[in-house]
Amino acid sequence: MPKSDLPNGEPQTIGGFLFDYIHKKGVRHAFGLPGDFALPTFAWLERSKIECVTMTHEPSVGFAADAYARVNGLGLACVTYCVGGLNMLNSIAGAYAERSPVIVISGGPSAKDREGDPLLHHKVKTFDTQRRIYAEVTCANTILLDPRTAAAEIARVVDAVIEHCRPGYIEVPYDVVGEPIVPFDPVQTARRVTDQESLREAIAECTEMINQAKKPVILAGVELHRFKLTDIALAVAEKFNIPIAATLLSKSVIRENHPLYIGVYSGALSEPPCREYVDQSDCVIMLGTFITDMFLGMNTAQLSRSSSILATSEQTRVRFHRYDGVVFGDFLNALKEAKLKKRGKFDNPNPVSESVPLKKDELHDPLRSADVFRILSLHIDDNSVVVTDVGDSLFGAIGLRTGKRNEFIAAAYYCSMGLAVPGTIGVCMADPTKRVFGIVGDGAFQMTGMELSTAAQLGIGPVILLLNNDGYGTQRFILDGKFNDIRMWDYVKVCDVIRAGEPDVVETKGQLDGALRKAVSSNKISLIEVRLDRLDRSQPLKTLTDEMAKLRNPATRTPPPGKSSGKKTAAKK
């Protein structure tokens, strides 16, 4: 087989090319868990310029790579065949749903192994099972069975991941990684080209609609971040003085002390001034926004299609019609140049307020969920990233605003539990200059919290706020039963197990403030168990769970069969 001559003049193997190609696209760290079919691939990874972080469990591999990708722009997860890949599926499904560009590399059996379809360990139904499954949660997939096409296939999948901001799947038979690469002619993927006539008509219609509106508002969606288009959208807002809200999934895409920024919109879950402004708007301009049930606050949002514009990477809609062939970035640029009228000075109904330090007389108050976010905001600065799990960790954070730019990462649409702890590891590796906070409930901590072991191994120091409300708190308010009960762990003893970390248990406002002060002055892992009442919840979570209870616990139709497990206060051992 001919050896290739790559720019650096060295002949390369497929394994070498694979990681070199991904490294050149900006990946500096991989998250992985090896297995026998993947060992040769891991060996080539270890030789490459990419540092590999071995995690303890595959669900965490996917979460860490996802969080890394959100900060870095591209992530990499390496696992073994089926027993590894299938165990990571949920995390990658979440990355697909929320457009996080993660490359999945899995080991696999050789072409020869597959002949005659024998029963090889790790095989489920057919040798193609894992690829078929991953096709459901990725934008491109390949099995490198033919060394002659391997390089082109690698480039095709990696480029698709970057273009679509969705995961892609590359299965590497164990015997091909050492094969010499065959040179290929890089084909520039045909980029989508905007239909200029459609664009002109769309912009003309939007211009008229926005100019006639008394109260237009921009909803800045997560695709602005994913496709690096935030600056253009913000320029539109600033040029014409149009206020701007974010969604939970895109929270922090706009710096939260921007004078035009009015908060996170999520229907009835929003802060009231933000909700009122958006619901009363006569022209809602949604840019890169996912119209999800969570964004709509479980359908409490009052958005009328007759007064909205929606532009995303997938569609351009004005009121009830659609313009085909309009590329999102082109639309934004044209909107910036459109003849929109400049509005007068904006009187922000929901400006960021300065964080109020704790008063002396409240130091001994028992903590409530809402306090946690207020106190956390005292310790967040320009350099902070907050990674939240679902539950009150996420919804309570709607009101978390600081006067400074910060980053916020959450599975705010897919809503899988378990992202926060492994996610902090991904963020720490993507940007070691950041102070990373993870906020996680006790239920989610029991799923992936032990991943702090990997943080210890790496010598990084995330601050973990473990909101302990004794069970699946969110669900208690929707429909309760014994199934929402979990065992009360002595959570901070996890530090003894992993032989690292600085534990703290807090029950009052003053204790949390003190623990956070200590945590941000340390470079070690801080694990702060925040004991909350079992029936405590933030206002947004109350709104959400009340709405969900109407759907899931229709007492009129289904007699509520839950034998509620009592209303004990949590966290008393």
Next chain:
Amino acid sequence: MPKSDLPNGEPQTIGGFLFDYIHKKGVRHAFGLPGDFALPTFAWLERSKIECVTMTHEPSVGFAADAYARVNGLGLACVTYCVGGLNMLNSIAGAYAERSPVIVISGGPSAKDREGDPLLHHKVKTFDTQRRIYAEVTCANTILLDPRTAAAEIARVVDAVIEHCRPGYIEVPYDVVGEPIVPFDPVQTARRVTDQESLREAIAECTEMINQAKKPVILAGVELHRFKLTDIALAVAEKFNIPIAATLLSKSVIRENHPLYIGVYSGALSEPPCREYVDQSDCVIMLGTFITDMFLGMNTAQLSRSSSILATSEQTRVRFHRYDGVVFGDFLNALKEAKLKKRGKFDNPNPVSESVPLKKDELHDPLRSADVFRILSLHIDDNSVVVTDVGDSLFGAIGLRTGKRNEFIAAAYYCSMGLAVPGTIGVCMADPTKRVFGIVGDGAFQMTGMELSTAAQLGIGPVILLLNNDGYGTQRFILDGKFNDIRMWDYVKVCDVIRAGEPDVVETKGQLDGALRKAVSSNKISLIEVRLDRLDRSQPLKTLTDEMAKLRNPATRTPPPGKSSGKKTAAKK
């Protein structure tokens, strides 16, 4: 909608019918983890006669239900939509590969939710994504979108699970569980009927082949256990005095002190007398055996197709040809009645030896992997079940034989890590009279070991032997690198975290013996950390990893790129 009149005279809901139907098939416990789309289903489960065990993480839900199914004959796993179901996929894939009859019930969005294909939380690509994925790892699947067909669909999937001994998938939209059931006429599934002429010819040919053989041997496969056909196979062996071996996957299907039993056959991994007997046999009768690479000892087995008979639920093969239309059970019954000649007294080359208690002068010897199984055998009795994870936990157990009947559960074909700890919970619930031992490596313990929390919650007392060899030991011998290193936990401190269990750390033979003696006299969880040298391995694992290194670490082709992480002794803090 009409209400049904079921045998008990009560009108029933779909939720009531679902769990009633499954309960009548013999399921007494479900393993689950609730989520909002599944809450109404969990509420009906809690009302039913089935006890629900809430686990900490979905991978464990699947493993516990799988182990339960292997002991009980049918198991049940309940999860929520996508974020739950996709997180359990690997465990269910293993149940598929190894024929474990697990019913998967997932919550799901309502029919109305799905109209217009909106973005609902937990959705990945389409509303059908999870069902399509589960179709790859189940024998039957359904979404109960139409209440009118729900009862028939439930019966169809549950019956298929029982018939095929493979997992099945039932997705329950949250709004249908409270709907009244619509009666259906149970359709007796058309059972496969044997083609009697084919059977006669097959038996005639087998009879001649076996009678002409000097040294026939039966390989008792796992399907004998799954389809409850062990007694017939054993009757064949006893009636004609034909020796019988098992496979790792079917270990303990035949009681291991049976005079005809010669051990676990797995090519070069076998105990030498067993390997020699099978490899020299001139007629190998494989009954319900999966021909896997693990069974073949990574292709070190010397089985000739020209002298073998293979009968399974899927095919009947003699030498190089196949008889279609022969049902496995009918073949076995006919073989029992065939005119096989009765052999003379069998001189067992590998009889079970009495366990030898530890001698005084070896009490202080450092432990090696092989000793663990010898010492464990001193504490195993008729009432014991051993659940092993992969690695030396599994392969080292090849030589674990006792004079008593015992049960052995392992992912010996699919070889996923993580089964042992949640698996012990499944077994304890399936048969509370058993003393259950879990054997798990440190790598697998870091994945699912915290599930001991659930054992504590249930008040059950499995004995966990945690074989700590400081990392992914099996893989070190195949291809080593930093990626095989994991953090050294202070494992027994897990008891402090879960606030239960009796910890022990052992480094000598005497210490292990003492710890096991204490463990079997206790009803509480015992967590025994067994400290092994990092480079220790049993003889079967040595054979296996040497073979795998030839495949995965072809130094001739791929220069071994691993920077070995040194040869420190494990478990020294």
